[in-house]
Amino acid sequence: MESIYCAPNPILFGVGSSKETGKKLKEFGCTKVILVYDMGIKKVGVVDKIDEIIKAEGIETVYYDNVQADPPIWSVEEAGALAVKEGCDGVVGIGGGSSLDTAKGTKLLITNPPPLRQYFGRVGVVTKPSVPLIVIPTTAGTGSECTPGGVITDTEKNIKTNIAGTGCTVTLGIVDPELTVGLPRFITAYTGFDALGHCAEAYTSRLANSICSCIAREGIQLIGKYLVRACNDGTDMEARAGMSLAASLGGMAMSGPYCHLPHDIGRSLGTKFHVPHGNGCCATLPQVLQMIAGVKTEEVKFIAGALGNPVPDGASVEEIGKYAYDAALKLMKDTGVPSLQDLKLNLDDLLREVPAEVVMQMDIFKKLGFGVCTCPLDITEKDVADVLTRAYYENHFPKE
Numbered sequence: 142m143e144s145i146y147c148a149p150n151p152i153l154f155g156v157g158s159s160k161e162t163g164k165k166l167k168e169f170g171c172t173k174v175i176l177v178y179d180m181g182i183k184k185v186g187v188v189d190k191i192d193e194i195i196k197a198e199g200i201e202t203v204y205y206d207n208v209q210a211d212p213p214i215w216s217v218e219e220a221g222a223l224a225v226k227e228g229c230d231g232v233v234g235i236g237g238g239s240s241l242d243t244a245k246g247t248k249l250l251i252t253n254p255p256p257l258r259q260y261f262g263r264v265g266v267v268t269k270p271s272v273p274l275i276v277i278p279t280t281a282g283t284g285s286e287c288t289p290g291g292v293i294t295d296t297e298k299n300i301k302t303n304i305a306g307t308g309c310t311v312t313l314g315i316v317d318p319e320l321t322v323g324l325p326r327f328i329t330a331y332t333g334f335d336a337l338g339h340c341a342e343a344y345t346s347r348l349a350n351s352i353c354s355c356i357a358r359e360g361i362q363l364i365g366k367y368l369v370r371a372c373n374d375g376t377d378m379e380a381r382a383g384m385s386l387a388a389s390l391g392g393m394a395m396s397g398p399y400c401h402l403p404h405d406i407g408r409s410l411g412t413k414f415h416v417p418h419g420n421g422c423c424a425t426l427p428q429v430l431q432m433i434a435g436v437k438t439e440e441v442k443f444i445a446g447a448l449g450n451p452v453p454d455g456a457s458v459e460e461i462g463k464y465a466y467d468a469a470l471k472l473m474k475d476t477g478v479p480s481l482q483d484l485k486l487n488l489d490d491l492l493r494e495v496p497a498e499v500v501m502q503m504d505i506f507k508k509l510g511f512g513v514c515t516c517p518l519d520i521t522e523k524d525v526a527d528v529l530t531r532a533y534y535e536n537h538f539p540k541e
């Protein structure tokens with residue numbers, strides 16, 4: 142049986158599209174909006190640009206500039222309280238996934254009182270509709286502009302969880318590739334790998350569906366064509382636009398199938414070791430593609446080809462797995478995405494924390510009503526430990 146594909150919110154896509162932000166807010170009837178972002182994105186001038194565009198339409202703005210990586214409950218509640226205190230009737234999230242998720246939580250809390258904790262989970266959560274929300278990604282990775290919920294860190298339990306429901310839906314995503322031009326190479330690399338994970342994992346998920354698979358295949362091809370180009374020349378607008386599109390497609394592709402093992406490991410690396418999301422999620426991708434070639438043969442074969450390493454006719458399952466592994470590994474090397482060793486992580490520490498956490502999270506997912514885990518293979522703690530150990534040594538390219 143296939144999972145359900147849910148069409149996302151409207152998306153305004155294209156170079157220069159962020160200039161429409163003010164007009165769109167006016168169409169939605171907003172008079173005072175809260176901008177949600179972090180200081181990094183403020184420093185590169187993007188926030189001021191959007192702020193001017195909004196004010197030009199006679200709309201007042203207030204600012205929440207304290208977005209945290211892997212947004213913790215306290216930060217989202219802080220932003221929500223500010224929006225309520227200021228009487229905001231609209232929310233604009235600007236930045237990477239953390240800013241967009243914080244903006245979703247801010248919208249939620251405007252009509253749904255805190256604590257935020259009571260809205261966690263995807264099943265059976267009822268929330269009241271809220272004010273309009275525009276999200277404007279400045280990275281090409283998270284796809285958060287196309288996903289129905291937001292990822293929040295439960296700091297008490299030290300796990301990542303989700304907010305969901307009508308209270309936090311995106312009213313409009315504005316994807317302007319021009320905003321990604323100033324991204325440093327390493328952020329371009331790991332956010333691009335995040336998008337690849339969304340597409341490749343949704344495509345090979347146990348809950349894959351035909352519609353999401355079409356979307357995922359296009360996303361993987363775009364990433365194969367453009368990720369290295371975007372890393373090598375940040376001003377290459379064709380590559381930037383290709384990657385922005387791939388990221389949005391990734392958000393759509395995982396709406397139903399979800400992601401699997403590489404993202405499960407990535408989430409654990411994020412909460413326990415503060416590894417940036419995209420960086421953690423690609424850390425084991427080559428090994429996992431190789432591992433699942435026996436059960437997702439055609440899909441893995443497609444991924445190898447789309448990433449520039451086409452599989453010859455008559456190749457065995459083992460060879461197909463190796464082609465995909467080589468393709469993903471080469472992409473890591475060519476983009477210069479930081480390895481687990483580059484991040485100064487200790488393998489023993491990882492093995493102590495990550496395998497148990499990943500298997501526990503898979504069990505929670507099963508109990509939430511899905512009945513199965515999304516990984517196409519049943520996974521034990523030993524499997525996670527093996528994959529992680531291989532990735533630690535194999536996916537590392539000492540600088541020459």
Ligand SMILES: [Fe+2]
Nearest residue numbers: 283335418422
């Ligand atoms: Fe992700």
